[in-house]
Amino acid sequence: QVQLMESGGGSVQAGGSLRLSCAVSGYTDNDYCLGWFRQAPQKEREAVAGITRSDTIYYAGSVKGRFDLSRDNTKTTAYLEMNNLKHEDTDMYYCAAVRICAVARLLQADGYSYWGQGTQVTVFS
DSSP: OOEEEEEOOEEEETTOOEEEEEEEEOOTTOOOEEEEEEEOTTSOOEEEEEEOTTOOEEEOTTTTTTEEEEEOTTSSEEEEEEOSOOGGGOEEEEEEEESSOOGGGTTOGGGOSEEOOOEEEEEEO
16 A cells, blocks of 8 residues: 655745655555645645656746755655745645656646645745
């Protein structure tokens, strides 16, 4: 059973930074694609960033240059370093995983099989 758990959310002043973590378990070979998404109440889930099995990373335009996705050497934990946060980055953040992904679907929520419970990020002025 694949499970994901996010942590690291919180409240931060605009211009500040936060680092989210996503602990992934259940893949015996730790070979999978992972994505970060965010969603506000009554809005559609929005892609933030994704990483392929070969560690190629893609970012949504709204966060490119400010957010940095990485994962540890064991590929059991992924991180989302968020810098220069803006009020509009306020959302619930989710990580998601899938065994095999196409690059074209890396930033599409329906391309993922497993999801964490989310962690709230609030950016205040």
